[in-house]
Amino acid sequence: MVIVLASTYLWSKKIDEIDYKRSSIYSILVNHTEQKYASFISDVFCKMPMPDKYNEHNLSVRILTTNKQTPEDGSLFLEQNDIASRLVSKWFNRNQETGECNTELIKERGLYNASMFDMMFASQTVRGNSMLADAGEELIGNTFVLVNDIRYVDAEKQAQAASIGIAVGSALLGAFVGAAQNSNKQSDNNNAGNAISNLGMLAANIVSTIKGFKVVVHTYLYQLVWDDETADFFYGSLYSEKADPYKINLFNESRKKFKLKYIGKQLSNGRDISCMGVNLDTPDQMVMKACTRAIDENCANLAKNFEQFKIKEKIVSTSPITVAIGKKEEITENSKFEVLQPVEKSNGTISYRQVAIIKPRRGLIWDNRYMAKEENAVGSSLNGTTFYKVSGGKIVPGMLVRELK
Amino acid sequence: MKIRNFTFITLVFMLISNAYAGVIINEKGKYGYTDEARGIIIPCKYDYMSDFSKKGIAIVQKKNKWGCINTDGKVILKLKYLYISAFEDGFAKISTKEGLGLINDNGKVVLPASFGFIKPFNKSGIAIIGTVDGKIGVMDTNCSTICGCGNKIAYYNQEFNRIDITSEMDTIPGLPDYFYLYDEEQFFYRKNGKSMCTRRSDVRNSLMNITYNCSGRDAIPEVCGWSDFKDGIAIITTTVNLIDDAGKVGVSMGYYNIVEDKFIGYVRFDKSKVDVKNGNMFSGTNVFKLYEFNNGYGCCSHIDKTGKKRSYIFDLNGNIVRKLGMAFGFNKEGYMIVQDSVSKKYGVINLNFEYVVEPKYSDISLYKQKAMVPPFGKILVKENNLWGEIDIDGNVIIPCKFKNVFYSSAKGLILYSTDGENYGIMMDNGKIISDCKYKDIYVSMSQNSFCATTAQESKKIRIYSTYTGKSSTESYDTFVDVIEANEEHGGQIFVLGTKSSNDTTYSVIDGNMNLIVDRLICVDDALSIANEESQKPFKQASAIEIKRLRLKKNMNTKKYPATYTLSEEEWDY
Numbered sequence: 001m002v003i004v005l006a007s008t009y010l011w012s013k014k015i016d017e018i019d020y021k022r023s024s025i026y027s028i029l030v031n032h033t034e035q036k037y038a039s040f041i042s043d044v045f046c047k048m049p050m051p052d053k054y055n056e057h058n059l060s061v062r063i064l065t066t067n068k069q070t071p072e073d074g075s076l077f078l079e080q081n082d083i084a085s086r087l088v089s090k091w092f093n094r095n096q097e098t099g100e101c102n103t104e105l106i107k108e109r110g111l112y113n114a115s116m117f118d119m120m121f122a123s124q125t126v127r128g129n130s131m132l133a134d135a136g137e138e139l140i141g142n143t144f145v146l147v148n149d150i151r152y153v154d155a156e157k158q159a160q161a162a163s164i165g166i167a168v169g170s171a172l173l174g175a176f177v178g179a180a181q182n183s184n185k186q187s188d189n190n191n192a193g194n195a196i197s198n199l200g201m202l203a204a205n206i207v208s209t210i211k212g213f214k215v216v217v218h219t220y221l222y223q224l225v226w227d228d229e230t231a232d233f234f235y236g237s238l239y240s241e242k243a244d245p246y247k248i249n250l251f252n253e254s255r256k257k258f259k260l261k262y263i264g265k266q267l268s269n270g271r272d273i274s275c276m277g278v279n280l281d282t283p284d285q286m287v288m289k290a291c292t293r294a295i296d297e298n299c300a301n302l303a304k305n306f307e308q309f310k311i312k313e314k315i316v317s318t319s320p321i322t323v324a325i326g327k328k329e330e331i332t333e334n335s336k337f338e339v340l341q342p343v344e345k346s347n348g349t350i351s352y353r354q355v356a357i358i359k360p361r362r363g364l365i366w367d368n369r370y371m372a373k374e375e376n377a378v379g380s381s382l383n384g385t386t387f388y389k390v391s392g393g394k395i396v397p398g399m400l401v402r403e404l405k
Numbered sequence: 406m407k408i409r410n411f412t413f414i415t416l417v418f419m420l421i422s423n424a425y426a427g428v429i430i431n432e433k434g435k436y437g438y439t440d441e442a443r444g445i446i447i448p449c450k451y452d453y454m455s456d457f458s459k460k461g462i463a464i465v466q467k468k469n470k471w472g473c474i475n476t477d478g479k480v481i482l483k484l485k486y487l488y489i490s491a492f493e494d495g496f497a498k499i500s501t502k503e504g505l506g507l508i509n510d511n512g513k514v515v516l517p518a519s520f521g522f523i524k525p526f527n528k529s530g531i532a533i534i535g536t537v538d539g540k541i542g543v544m545d546t547n548c549s550t551i552c553g554c555g556n557k558i559a560y561y562n563q564e565f566n567r568i569d570i571t572s573e574m575d576t577i578p579g580l581p582d583y584f585y586l587y588d589e590e591q592f593f594y595r596k597n598g599k600s601m602c603t604r605r606s607d608v609r610n611s612l613m614n615i616t617y618n619c620s621g622r623d624a625i626p627e628v629c630g631w632s633d634f635k636d637g638i639a640i641i642t643t644t645v646n647l648i649d650d651a652g653k654v655g656v657s658m659g660y661y662n663i664v665e666d667k668f669i670g671y672v673r674f675d676k677s678k679v680d681v682k683n684g685n686m687f688s689g690t691n692v693f694k695l696y697e698f699n700n701g702y703g704c705c706s707h708i709d710k711t712g713k714k715r716s717y718i719f720d721l722n723g724n725i726v727r728k729l730g731m732a733f734g735f736n737k738e739g740y741m742i743v744q745d746s747v748s749k750k751y752g753v754i755n756l757n758f759e760y761v762v763e764p765k766y767s768d769i770s771l772y773k774q775k776a777m778v779p780p781f782g783k784i785l786v787k788e789n790n791l792w793g794e795i796d797i798d799g800n801v802i803i804p805c806k807f808k809n810v811f812y813s814s815a816k817g818l819i820l821y822s823t824d825g826e827n828y829g830i831m832m833d834n835g836k837i838i839s840d841c842k843y844k845d846i847y848v849s850m851s852q853n854s855f856c857a858t859t860a861q862e863s864k865k866i867r868i869y870s871t872y873t874g875k876s877s878t879e880s881y882d883t884f885v886d887v888i889e890a891n892e893e894h895g896g897q898i899f900v901l902g903t904k905s906s907n908d909t910t911y912s913v914i915d916g917n918m919n920l921i922v923d924r925l926i927c928v929d930d931a932l933s934i935a936n937e938e939s940q941k942p943f944k945q946a947s948a949i950e951i952k953r954l955r956l957k958k959n960m961n962t963k964k965y966p967a968t969y970t971l972s973e974e975e976w977d978y
Contacts, residue, residue: 030967046961060956060977064967072967080970089978095949096973320430361434363452363466373490376500381455381491388434 023142023309024057024109025050026087027295030072030149033065037152037287041215044288045150048295049370053311053329055109057143059086071218074147075262078222083145084258085251087224088234091140098243099251110139141226144309145260148295149218215290217268219298222260223308233257263309266302268294292370300330304403312340312352312400321358321387323401326366331385331403333362339392340400352400356392360385428454428463436465438476447478455491458510464489464497471499473512481512494526696734700756702726704734704741714744718758727758738782740797742769753784753797762786762799770811783833785810785819794819794833803835813846813855820846830855838871847884870916872896877918883909885928888935890915893943898935900928913938919945922954930958953977 029045031038042063050056061081066072078084088094092101238254240247303309313325325331336359340352364386367379389395429439429449437449438457447454453466454474461476465484472484488500489508496507499518506518516523516534526532526546696704698721706716708731716732717725730746739756745764752764762769768787782797786805793805803810809822813830822828822841829841839855845866846855855869865880873895883902890898895916902909903924911931912923921938925931934954946954956977965971 031964042964043961058960060953060960061963061965061971061975062960063964065964066967074967077967077969081976086976086978094978095947096976096978097949320434363469364434376488376490376498376505378488386434 022053022055022109023144023311024055024139025144025146026057026059026083027062027146027148028074028077029063030074030147031063031065032067032069032072032149032151034067035152040284040287041150041152041291044284044291045148048288048292053313053325054144054299057087057090059083059090071149071151072147073149073218073220073265074145075220075222078145078147078260082255082258084224084260085255087143087145088140088226088258091143092239094251095243097248099240099245099248100243101239101241106139140231141224142308143224143226144263145222145224146295146299147220147222148298149220150215150291150294151217153214153216215268215294217291217294217298218265219268219295219302220265221263221302221306221309223263225259225261230258263306264302266298266305268297289371296328296370297330300328304330304405310402312402315339315395315397315399315401316384318395318397320361321389321395322384323387324366324368324384325401326368326382326385327372327379328368328370329403331360331365333360333365335360336390336404337387337401338404339395340402342400354392355399356395357390357404358387358395358401359390361388428456438463438478440476446476447474458492460510462510462512464491473508475512482508482514486518496526498523699735699737700739702735702756704732706732714746716743751786761797762795768792785812792821794835802833803831818855839869866901868899868901868914868918870895870897870918873916873918875916875918877901877914879912881912885911886932886935888932888939890939891941891943894919894939898939900931900935902928915943917943919943920951921946922951922958924955924959926959926962934958 027050029042031042031045046062064072064074064077089096091105092103093105094101233254238247238251299309303311311325311329313323316322316324323337336357338354339356339358341355343351343353363379364382365379366382366385367377369377372380387401427439429437429445431437431449433449434452435449436451436454437445438447438454439445451465451467452469453464455464457463457476462473462481463476465472465474467484470484471486471489472480473482473489475481486499486501490498490500492510495510496515497510499506499508499514501518504519504521505523506514506520507516507523509515520534523534524532532546694706696706701721703719704716705719706714708714714731716729718727718729718732720726729743731744733742735741735756740753740761741755742751743754743764744751748764750764751766751769752760753762753769755761762784766786766788767790770785783794783802784797785792785794788805791805792807792810793801794803794810795801803819807821807823808825809828810819812818812833813820818838819831819833820828821831824841826844827841828843828846830838830846832838847866855871865882866884867880868877868884870876875895877899881901882904885900885902887900888898890896895918897916898921899914899916901912901914903912908926909928910923911925911928913921913925913931913935915921915938922931922934925934956975963975965975
């Protein structure tokens with residue numbers, strides 16, 4: 001037993017040293033200015049905490065306006081304003097006026113040893129190339145844009161829309177009802193989800209309360225394309241550590257070479273938000289709570305449905321198995337997670353091997369949603385969710401968990 | 406196999422429990438407690454158990470009910486609550502259908518569960534609590550409700566000797582001796598450590614019980630103003646409507662001592678139609694002015710329809726201690742400008758009502774309107790239509806030779822004019838700093854800079870720093886604020902506004918006239934940047950850094966149509 005314990009200790013120490021690099025997000029609000037409380041929503045949006053487990057990669061433009069009645073996916077804006085190129089610029093801290101770039105942000109978010117990175121970057125050794133590739137795949141390529149179309153739910157209009165929905169036909173209404181009851185599956189791949197594009201608010205079937213504030217959020221997910229071709233072009237033709245007028249012009253002319261890829265969308269289910277813990281004298285607090293929870297919910301469901309957007313989180317202890325994730329990540333008793341062991345390959349990159357399956361323990365799911373503590377929500381005082389092992393081998397602290405569909 | 410596994414598990418747990426004292430969890434996820442000396446004390450039967458507090462109390466949950474146990478496993482607080490939070494500062498919140506309450510770390514209920522929210526205690530041992538319908542109150546660590554429940558809080562700000570009203574509950578600095586919670590209906594204050602409560606209607610009622618010496622007429626008081634606390638009490642300015650036999654309303658005016666619960670009324674008018682503003686009462690051609698109590702005296706000045714002026718000086722009991730020609734109330738230092746009723750000349754008296762400056766001046770300024778911080782012991786005086794300055798002993802500091810002078814907002818600086826149109830700056834000892842060439846001047850509190858408008862740029866101002874000797878290259882429309890800064894920033898940082906057709910944007914520059922950021926939409930952002938920069942080592946920011954800072958701060962406010970292609974000016978990358 002002593003020998004087993006000793007080797008386990010050594011093993012866990014090594015895994016602990018391998019850190020997980022987070023994805024980065026640029027989050028935009030689409031504000032329907034003709035709607036009620038549009039100004040409240042836009043006021044709180046920029047103050048909202050970044051969805052947990054992600055790095056902030058925002059640009060200076062965060063709020064878009066529209067007077068459309070239907071959700072706006074922001075695709076035209078992203079295309080016309082060359083957002084992909086700006087996201088890349090931010091990764092390399094590119095100075096618009098001089099064209100100078102550096103890799104400080106990559107080092108910081110990539111958790112690289114700074115001097116080692118510089119040396120490898122300059123020397124272009126196998127390990128250096130791997131680090132670059134690793135930085136590309138794990139960091140730059142994991143940059144996402146979230147376009148959040150947030151609208152206040154007006155109970156009066158809700159009732160009117162409901163009556164229109166019924167007139168359309170019971171089959172269609174049945175699809176809406178099914179979608180409303182099973183909102184986790186409202187992704188772009190779901191036909192019911194597609195069908196509700198114009199009557200999305202119906203699916204939520206929300207009734208506004210006196211002290212409540214409800215929103216419906218459509219979140220559209222895009223990913224920055226960072227393939228070999230893009231990376232080679234950037235490093236070869238555009239990257240410069242000194243002022244270079246030629247490269248400034250070339251970059252401006254080449255902005256369209258950088259692309260965003262549409263991944264999918266998610267609709268919040270608009271569940272009731274308690275006003276407990278909210279100071280009703282400051283209504284923006286309730287707006288903040290409703291919007292933050294809805295966006296967190298959408299991020300969690302997007303992560304469930306789209307592999308590239310999934311988060312990984314470390315196991316912090318094994319007696320009991322505890323991970324710092326919870327209701328914010330939409331964990332329920334039925335959620336299932338795989339435990340991953342990071343494996344360092346000979347070329348210096350990291351891959352992950354599944355070693356076990358775990359499930360959350362009933363009653364011990366951490367409520368880490370925004371303002372859950374102020375609400376005195378059950379589970380808000382826990383510091384993580386407790387899991388139990390369903391199958392698999394030994395689990396040690398430092399291993400990563402990732403939700404299974 | 407099962408027996409071997411059971412033995413193994415037991416051995417493991419024994420090993421664990423013999424090496425460990427505290428909460429344990431078994432393979433079914435149930436919580437118990439083990440003690441190093443005694444072994445397993447509490448079997449694993451709870452769905453959750455917190456760590457034990459220093460007083461040996463743990464919070465437990467079983468079948469969705471929460472309560473408390475001690476280290477012997479005895480139930481101290483029955484498991485009947487919806488939730489109990491973790492202990493913080495010796496208290497934990499309990500939750501029931503009715504609301505929230507508190508238990509102490511002995512597991513005893515010290516605040517019944519009936520509140521909508523309970524904030525953590527601040528450093529002064531004060532917690533803000535709120536009812537379920539959102540009214541707010543204040544509680545100390547004895548969990549006695551000190552004051553409650555209005556919807557705003559007013560408190561005595563000792564630093565500035567004033568009452569501040571705030572809805573930012575967490576900013577209350579403590580519980581000074583005098584403060585009040587304020588809403589439309591009631592207020593609270595403390596006297597000798599005891600909390601008192603008064604409703605406006607109670608004030609009215611108590612005033613209504615006063616019988617005025619007005620031939621037995623009924624008096625109905627109306628509260629028209631609340632002063633700051635002076636001499637430990639707050640004075641409410643009231644008008645007391647007098648109803649005569651014919652049912653017509655007259656007015657009397659005076660003070661109300663809320664701590665002594667006493668009305669100090671004195672001036673009575675019959676059948677007057679009055680207009681009360683800012684402590685002034687206008688009744689036809691009569692004008693009345695109530696001055697705040699200072700140094701134990703209040704003052705009411707009255708100009709009647711014939712132009713005759715009279716002033717009444719009152720003590721805290723409302724007794725008239727002096728009648729004067731025209732007086733302007735004592736200031737904080739205990740001096741009062743008075744006008745002699747015979748000669749019509751002005752002088753200054755002290756608290757003994759003795760002249761310290763003989764009444765020989767055609768005008769006098771102890772605290773002129775524009776002077777926010779008049780220097781103690783110096784007075785501006787007018788003689789033969791020209792202004793100068795004397796000290797409190799009557800000695801001439803600046804001869805009376807200027808068309809106009811007044812104290813600036815900066816201590817020790819005087820703005821002066823020779824022609825009445827253009828102004829310059831001088832020290833209060835008479836030393837000229839700047840000639841009379843500015844249409845308007847605003848001097849900073851620190852005395853190290855001023856902003857001025859020349860006749861040529863009649864609607865624009867520039868900043869001048871007397872510390873660095875530099876002036877701004879740009880001109881601005883408004884002066885917002887100046888913040889003391891380190892020497893690397895030239896001693897000061899300025900926040901200035903520029904108006905456009907749509908709105909005002911704000912710029913921040915330092916005393917060396919280096920631009921820190923410009924074109925900010927929100928003035929609060931500009932002020933916070935100025936404060937942040939003020940003590941930082943100076944670093945010359947590049948144009949891109951200035952642009953990114955501006956865009957970052959404006960991010961919260963600027964909105965763009967979703968169909969637009971924006972200019973590069975809007976992007977930080």
